[in-house]
Amino acid sequence: xxxxxxxxxxxxxxxxxxxxxxxxxxxxxxxxxxxxxxxxxxxxxxxxxxxxxxxxxxxxxxxxxxxxxxxxxxxxxxxxxxxxxxxxxxxxxxxxxxxxxxxxxxxxxxxxxxxxxxxxxxxxxxxxxxxxxxxxxxxxxxxxxxxxxxxxxxxxxxxxxxxxxxxxxxxxxxxxxxxxxxxxxxxxxxxxxxxxxxxxxxxxxxxxxxxxxxxxxxxxxxxxxxxxxxxxxxxxxxxxxxxxxxxxxxxxxxxxxxxxxxxxxxxxxxxxxxxxxxxxxxxxxxxxxxxxxxxxxxxxxxxxxxxxxxxxxxxxxxxxxxxxxxxxxxxxxxxxxxxxxxxxxxxxxxxxxxxxxxxxxxxxxxxxxxxxxxxxxxxxxxxxxxxxxxxxxxxxxxxxxxxxxxxxxxxxxxxxxxxxxxxxxxxxxxxxxxxxxxxxxx
Amino acid sequence: xxxxxxxxxxxxxxxxxxxxxxxxxxxxxxxxxxxxxxxxxxxxxxxxxxxxxxxxxxxxxxxxxxxxxxxxxxxxxxxxxxxxxxxxxxxxxxxxxxxxxxxxxxxxxxxxxxxxxxxxxxxxxxxxxxxxxxxxxxxxxxxxxxxxxxxxxxxxxxxxxxxxxxxxxxxxxxxxxxxxxxxxxxxxxxxxxxxxxxxxxxxxxxxxxxxxxxxxxxxxxxxxxxxxxxxxxxxx
Numbered sequence: 070x071x072x073x074x075x076x077x078x079x080x081x082x083x084x085x086x087x088x089x090x091x092x093x094x095x096x097x098x099x100x101x102x103x104x105x106x107x108x109x110x111x112x113x114x115x116x117x118x119x120x121x122x123x124x125x126x127x128x129x130x131x132x133x134x135x136x137x138x139x140x141x142x143x144x145x146x147x148x149x150x151x152x153x154x155x156x157x158x159x160x161x162x163x164x165x166x167x168x169x170x171x172x173x174x175x176x177x178x179x180x181x182x183x184x185x186x187x188x189x190x191x192x193x194x195x196x197x198x199x200x201x202x203x204x205x206x207x208x209x210x211x212x213x214x215x216x217x218x219x220x221x222x223x224x225x226x227x228x229x230x231x232x233x234x235x236x237x238x239x240x241x242x243x244x245x246x247x248x249x250x251x252x253x254x255x256x257x258x259x260x261x262x263x264x265x266x267x268x269x270x271x272x273x274x275x276x277x278x279x280x281x282x283x284x285x286x287x288x289x290x291x292x293x294x295x296x297x298x299x300x301x302x303x304x305x306x307x308x309x310x311x312x313x314x315x316x317x318x319x320x321x322x323x324x325x326x327x328x329x330x331x332x333x334x335x336x337x338x339x340x341x342x343x344x345x346x347x348x349x350x351x352x353x354x355x356x357x358x359x360x361x362x363x364x365x366x367x368x369x370x371x372x373x374x375x376x377x378x379x380x381x382x383x384x385x386x387x388x389x390x391x392x393x394x395x396x397x398x399x400x401x402x403x404x405x406x407x408x409x410x411x412x413x414x415x416x417x418x419x420x421x422x423x424x425x426x427x428x429x430x431x432x433x434x435x436x437x438x439x440x441x442x443x444x445x446x447x448x449x450x451x452x453x454x455x456x457x458x459x460x461x462x463x464x465x466x467x468x469x470x471x472x473x474x475x476x477x478x479x480x481x482x483x484x485x486x487x488x489x490x491x492x493x494x495x496x497x498x499x500x501x502x503x504x505x506x507x508x509x510x511x
Numbered sequence: 512x513x514x515x516x517x518x519x520x521x522x523x524x525x526x527x528x529x530x531x532x533x534x535x536x537x538x539x540x541x542x543x544x545x546x547x548x549x550x551x552x553x554x555x556x557x558x559x560x561x562x563x564x565x566x567x568x569x570x571x572x573x574x575x576x577x578x579x580x581x582x583x584x585x586x587x588x589x590x591x592x593x594x595x596x597x598x599x600x601x602x603x604x605x606x607x608x609x610x611x612x613x614x615x616x617x618x619x620x621x622x623x624x625x626x627x628x629x630x631x632x633x634x635x636x637x638x639x640x641x642x643x644x645x646x647x648x649x650x651x652x653x654x655x656x657x658x659x660x661x662x663x664x665x666x667x668x669x670x671x672x673x674x675x676x677x678x679x680x681x682x683x684x685x686x687x688x689x690x691x692x693x694x695x696x697x698x699x700x701x702x703x704x705x706x707x708x709x710x711x712x713x714x715x716x717x718x719x720x721x722x723x724x725x726x727x728x729x730x731x732x733x734x735x736x737x738x739x740x741x742x743x744x745x746x747x
Contacts, residue, residue: 325587
């Protein structure tokens with residue numbers, strides 16, 4: 070377990086915080102701890118399958134792990150998020166603690182309210198029991214997972230397959246760059262006029278250094294040359310041109326990225342990934358299909374793929390082999406693969422996301438948010454993994470997590486998955502259609 | 512009035528160090544009220560009197576090109592940024608005094624701007640390590656500005672300032688440390704203002720006058736995609 074902690078720490082330092090300074094070590098510690106405990110959960114699942122350690126000690130470890138994770142997710146991380154958000158707002162610096170407590174209480178309130186519309190509570194349990202907390206964390210986590218997988222399922226084939234790549238030539242890029250530079254020149258010439266006009270204004274004998282505020286502006290309008298009336302007009306033009314330059318810049322970046330992808334796809338690695346992309350797209354389509362069937366026919370799978378696969382081979386192909394032995398190994402491998410790929414995928418997505426939106430002020434908050442998301446993601450993936458495991462191994466998860474209604478979660482996952490996949494298809498279609506049109510216009 | 516001569520100065524540095532605030536302060540003599548993310552490049556113009564107070568006084572436009580982004584970004588962003596690095600006459604390197612990494616990144620920034628010929632292929636020969644030789648024949652005047660001076664405690668001030676002095680020496684440049692939200696650092700007559708003025712004068716001199724007093728015509732635009740063998744060596 071210490072190994073996981075170290076890994077989380079390393080990941081944090083190398084990847085996420087490459088360009089920033091770590092000011093508060095608390096953030097780093099929290100992140101690594103969350104990561105470590107999440108990985109231990111998976112480790113316990115693997116132990117379950119392999120039959121390492123005695124059953125009672127496994128049970129004990131599960132309970133302990135769960136308690137700690139929930140504690141972190143529900144209490145510590147939101148509190149620290151609130152604390153850091155409040156610290157960045159300069160006004161409230163003095164009463165930091167007070168306000169962060171307030172924020173935390175609102176968070177708890179919403180968290181509680183979340184549980185009401187869902188049929189997940191049984192009235193037998195008390196307020197602060199583990200089941201209640203897990204159920205709510207599970208809901209949020211499952212929603213998140215479904216959203217991410219839905220989007221990923223559609224985005225993955227779109228990115229990998231070169232069929233979708235638009236053709237970008239060097240002249241396209243050159244043309245766009247020239248437009249960008251022309252726009253910058255126009256901005257510059259207008260700003261020169263403003264600067265010169267302002268300098269003349271200054272030299273004409275205004276006693277004050279600058280027109281301060283509203284009255285100053287009115288005074289300068291009435292007492293100076295008519296040229297200054299055009300200043301606001303020019304300023305507006307400058308603003309519009311600046312907006313245009315920003316758009317052109319982003320488009321150019323896009324074109325460069327596409328060109329690189331085209332070049333990449335011609336190399337060996339590129340072709341290999343292209344091939345994988347076809348496989349992935351088939352898999353994703355199949356998943357979407359299955360989700361639709363689940364909802365339409367209102368059924369939740371009782372048996373897992375492994376057992377079903379074995380049943381099929383035994384029944385149809387007439388191959389006899391020791392079911393127990395093979396099911397254990399195959400399910401272990403399958404679960405292992407799922408876990409590893411999901412962790413890796415999550416970390417990569419988080420890193421990209423972090424680069425895109427962080428700045429030196431808000432980096433602490435964002436890391437904590439990421440830790441929160443990661444924790445919830447892992448907890449709910451434990452819930453959902455139950456689906457892919459044979460019956461014998463499900464018992465311990467059912468035991469530990471109490472009487473949650475797992476069927477509900479699976480149904481909810483399918484619904485959100487479908488919704489997110491469809492909306493991302495729509496979104497990507499629109500984006501794809503819009504882009505070529507922009508380049509057609511001269 | 513737009514017929515005055517112009518020089519182009521780049522303002523480079525990591526995101527969040529205060530380049531936009533600095534440029535606003537330099538050009539409009541006002542503090543920037545609501546700094547926000549700079550996407551792409553934003554330009555502002557300052558009117559500068561070259562050799563103020565002497566009979567040779569002449570007014571120039573100084574264009575300050577504030578290029579946003581991070582030095583470790585995607586290569587597509589880097590290639591796009593390279594478009595702004597054409598025919599540059601001076602570079603202002605901005606770093607945050609409270610953030611050590613931003614000072615270290617200045618080396619990479621200066622390499623990116625100076626070695627812009629190598630950028631299209633996406634590979635820097637020295638892989639980002641600082642190489643003094645590359646700066647030995649560098650003709651572009653540099654200025655190092657440290658921001659957020661007000662956020663450093665009195666106790667640590669000396670240590671930070673010594674470190675910065677070494678940095679400026681490496682670049683063979685002047686250094687100015689200030690706080691972009693307080694215009695008094697650049698008040699007329701202060702040493703900072705004098706340093707700034709000297710820097711701009713140096714830039715103008717390099718651009719328009721060489722040592723024996725002749726005027727140089729405009730610099731050739733660098734060729735990019737046409738004929739890869741034609742590499743333009745700047746300032747030759």
